[in-house]
Amino acid sequence: MCGIVGYVGDRGSLDVLLGGLGRLEYRGYDSAGVAVLDAEGHLGTRKRAGRLSVLADNLIAEPLPDGATGIGHTRWATHGGPTDGNAHPHLGDDGKLALIHNGIIENFAELKAELLAQGDEFTSETDTEVAALLVGRAYRETGDLTEALRRVVARLEGAFTLLAVHRDQPGVVVGARRNSPLVIGLGEGENFLGSDVAAFVEHTRRFVAIGQDQIVTIRPDSVEISDFDGNAVEGEESEVSWDASAAEKGGWSSFMAKEISEEPEAVRNTLLGRVHDGRVVLPELDGIAEVLAGIDRIVVLGAGTASYSGLLGKYALEEWARIPVEVELAHEFHYRSPVVNERTLIVSISQSGETMDTLLAVREAARLGAKTLSICNTQGATIARESDAVIYTHAGPEVAVASTKAFVAQAVALYLLGLWFAQLRGSVPAERIAGVLDDLSHLPEQFQEVLGVEEQIRTLARWMSDTRAVLFLGRNVGYPVALEGALKLKELAYIHAEGFAAGELKHGPIALIEPGQPVFVVVPSPRGSAKLHSKVVSNIQEIRARGARVIAIAEKGDAAVLPYADEVIPIPLVSPFLEPLLAVAPLQMFALELAAAKGLDVDKPRNLAKSVTVE
Numbered sequence: 279m280c281g282i283v284g285y286v287g288d289r290g291s292l293d294v295l296l297g298g299l300g301r302l303e304y305r306g307y308d309s310a311g312v313a314v315l316d317a318e319g320h321l322g323t324r325k326r327a328g329r330l331s332v333l334a335d336n337l338i339a340e341p342l343p344d345g346a347t348g349i350g351h352t353r354w355a356t357h358g359g360p361t362d363g364n365a366h367p368h369l370g371d372d373g374k375l376a377l378i379h380n381g382i383i384e385n386f387a388e389l390k391a392e393l394l395a396q397g398d399e400f401t402s403e404t405d406t407e408v409a410a411l412l413v414g415r416a417y418r419e420t421g422d423l424t425e426a427l428r429r430v431v432a433r434l435e436g437a438f439t440l441l442a443v444h445r446d447q448p449g450v451v452v453g454a455r456r457n458s459p460l461v462i463g464l465g466e467g468e469n470f471l472g473s474d475v476a477a478f479v480e481h482t483r484r485f486v487a488i489g490q491d492q493i494v495t496i497r498p499d500s501v502e503i504s505d506f507d508g509n510a511v512e513g514e515e516s517e518v519s520w521d522a523s524a525a526e527k528g529g530w531s532s533f534m535a536k537e538i539s540e541e542p543e544a545v546r547n548t549l550l551g552r553v554h555d556g557r558v559v560l561p562e563l564d565g566i567a568e569v570l571a572g573i574d575r576i577v578v579l580g581a582g583t584a585s586y587s588g589l590l591g592k593y594a595l596e597e598w599a600r601i602p603v604e605v606e607l608a609h610e611f612h613y614r615s616p617v618v619n620e621r622t623l624i625v626s627i628s629q630s631g632e633t634m635d636t637l638l639a640v641r642e643a644a645r646l647g648a649k650t651l652s653i654c655n656t657q658g659a660t661i662a663r664e665s666d667a668v669i670y671t672h673a674g675p676e677v678a679v680a681s682t683k684a685f686v687a688q689a690v691a692l693y694l695l696g697l698w699f700a701q702l703r704g705s706v707p708a709e710r711i712a713g714v715l716d717d718l719s720h721l722p723e724q725f726q727e728v729l730g731v732e733e734q735i736r737t738l739a740r741w742m743s744d745t746r747a748v749l750f751l752g753r754n755v756g757y758p759v760a761l762e763g764a765l766k767l768k769e770l771a772y773i774h775a776e777g778f779a780a781g782e783l784k785h786g787p788i789a790l791i792e793p794g795q796p797v798f799v800v801v802p803s804p805r806g807s808a809k810l811h812s813k814v815v816s817n818i819q820e821i822r823a824r825g826a827r828v829i830a831i832a833e834k835g836d837a838a839v840l841p842y843a844d845e846v847i848p849i850p851l852v853s854p855f856l857e858p859l860l861a862v863a864p865l866q867m868f869a870l871e872l873a874a875a876k877g878l879d880v881d882k883p884r885n886l887a888k889s890v891t892v893e
C-alpha cells in the first residue's frame with residue numbers, strides 16, 4: 279500500500295518520479311504528490327487527491343521548477359481521507375523538509391499530542407505528518423538528515439518506509455524502513471529508491487533490497503546503508519530478471535487482460551530448470567533439506583488469492599507427499615495461539631512478498647521454532663528474505679490489482695514442492711511423478727486453448743452485466759477455483775459473489791437458489807474420479823431443479839453435463855490436478871469482462887491496492 283520513489287542524479291527528477299509513480303500506482307491511487315529539490319536548495323512540492331493523472335495534469339498546467347533530487351508518493355489512505363491536504367509529501371522544519379511514508383505509525387496519537395503541546399501545528403489528519411515534524415525538529419538539532427531520521431525511527435512504532443529530503447542537503451535522499459518495503463536502484467551517477475523495483479526498472483535493473491530496521495542515504499555517486507543503531511551494513515546487489523517492457527500494457531486493454539494472456543508463460547517459467555529426467559530439482563531447498571526430511575506437518579499461509587492457491591497446494595501435497603497440511607489465512611494464524619514447532623514447515627505464499635499479514639504470520643511461526651519456506655513472485659521481497667528458503671514463481675511483474683497469473687504460478691510451484699516431497703519420502707512411484715511433470719510441461723499449450731474461449735465469455739459477461747449475485751461451486755480441487763472465481767468477481771465487478779464447496783450446498787447455501795440465479799460450476803473430469811464427477815453432476819441437477827442458471831466449466835466432450843447446463847465453457851482434457859489451473863482462467867476472464875461491461879477500471883478496483891503492506 280502506497281508507492282514510494284526517490285531520485286538523486288544529474289537530471290530533472292520530475293520525469294523519473296512520475297514515471298516511477300505510474301508503475302507503482304497499483305499500490306494505491308487515492309492521491310499523489312512529489313517534492314523536488316534543486317542544487318540551490320529550492321524545495322517545491324505539489325500534491326493532489328485522485329489518481330496520478332490529476333497530479334500530472336496539474337504539473338502541466340502549473341509547472342513546478344525541476345531539480346535533480348526528488349521524492350514521490352502515491353497513496354492508499356489509512357489515516358485521513360483522500361484529500362489534497364492528506365496527500366504526501368508532508369512538511370517539517372518550517373517547510374524546509376519534505377517527507378513521504380508508506381505504512382502506519384501506530385503510536386502517532388501520543389506523538390502528535392506531544393508535538394501539539396510543544397506548539398507544532400498540523401495541516402492534515404495523517405499519522406505521517408507526525409514523522410515529518412519530528413524529523414524536522416531532529417534536523418534542527420543534528421544538521422544531518424540521516425541522523426535526524428535515525429533519531430526519529432527509534433521513537434516510531436508500527437510499519438513505515440520513510441523518505442525525506444531537506445532544503446539544506448541538495449543531492450541527498452534518506453530512507454528508512456521497518457515492516458514496509460524499500461529497495462535501492464543503482465545507476466551511473468544517479469541512484470533511486472522505490473517501494474519495489476518497478477519504480478526504477480526503466481532506468482536500471484541493478485538493485486539492493488534494504489533490510490528490516492535499516493536506513494539508507496543515497497547521493498548521485500554513493501549509497502550508504504546502516505542499521506537503526508548506526509552500524510554500517512553491506513547491501514547485497516541483485517539484478518531484476520525482467521525489463522521495463524514486461525511491466526508495460528503493450529497493446530492490451532488492461533494489465534489484467536495482458537497478465538491472463540501471460541499465464542502459459544508464467545507456468546513455463548515457473549517450471550524452467552526445475553525438472554530433469556522426470557524428477558523435480560529444487561536447489562533452493564538444499565539448505566533446509568535435512569530439516570524438511572524430519573517435518574511432520576505443513577501449514578500453508580497466505581491471504582486472498584494466495585490462500586486459495588495454497589488450498590490447491592494442500593490437495594496436491596497431501597496426495598503426493600502424504601504429509602498433513604493445513605491452510606490458514608495468515609492474519610488469523612497470527613492472532614491466535616498457533617501450535618507449531620520445529621517439526622512444522624510453514625509455506626507462505628505471496629505474489630508481492632510484502633503482504634503484512636503474511637509477513638507477521640511468518641515471523642510468528644519462526645519465533646515458535648517452525649521452518650519457513652516462501653513461494654514468492656517478487657525478487658528480494660521481505661517475506662522471501664526473511665524465510666529460511668524461497669521458491670520464486672517467475673511469473674513476471676503483476677501490475678493489475680487483481681491477481682491472475684500469480685495464482686497459476688503459485689499452484690505450479692506448490693505442485694513442484696509436493697512432488698519434491700514425494701521424491702524425498704518415496705511416497706509416489708517415480709513413473710507417476712514423471713507423468714505429472716510431463717503433464718505440467720504441456721500445460722502452457724493447453725492454457726493457450728482455454729484462452730480461446732474469450733469471445734464466449736465476453737458474450738456471457740455482457741448478458742450478465744445487470745446480475746446482482748453470482749454463486750460458484752466446486753468440489754475437491756475445483757473448490758479453491760470456486761472461491762477464486764467469486765473473489766475476482768467481487769473485487770472487479772462489485773457484484774456479490776460466493777464460492778462454495780458443492781457438497782456444502784444442502785447444508786444451507788441451496789436456499790439462495792431461486793429462478794434465474796446464475797451459478798458457475800467447476801466440473802471435475804469423469805476420467806479422474808467418476809464418483810466425484812457424478813456427485814457434481816447431481817449438484818447441478820439439484821440447483822437446476824430450483825431454477826438456477828448453470829454455467830459449467832467442464833472437460834471438452836463431457837456429455838453428462840450437457841443436459842443440465844445452460845452454458846458450458848469447455849476446457850481441454852488434462853489430468854485432475856491440472857484442471858483447476860485451466861478452469862480458473864475463464865473465471866478470471868469473466869470477472870474482467872463483466873467489470874469492463876459495467877465500465878469499471880479493471881486494473882484499479884475501488885478501495886483496493888495491490889500490495890497490502892499494512893494490517
Ligand code: F6R
Pocket residue numbers: 580581582583584585627628629630631632633636679680681682765766769888889890
Ligand atoms: C486478489 C488479490 C489479493 C492478493 C492478496 C495477497 O485478486 O490480489 O487477494 O492475493 O492480497 O497478496 P500477495 O500474494 O501479494 O501476498
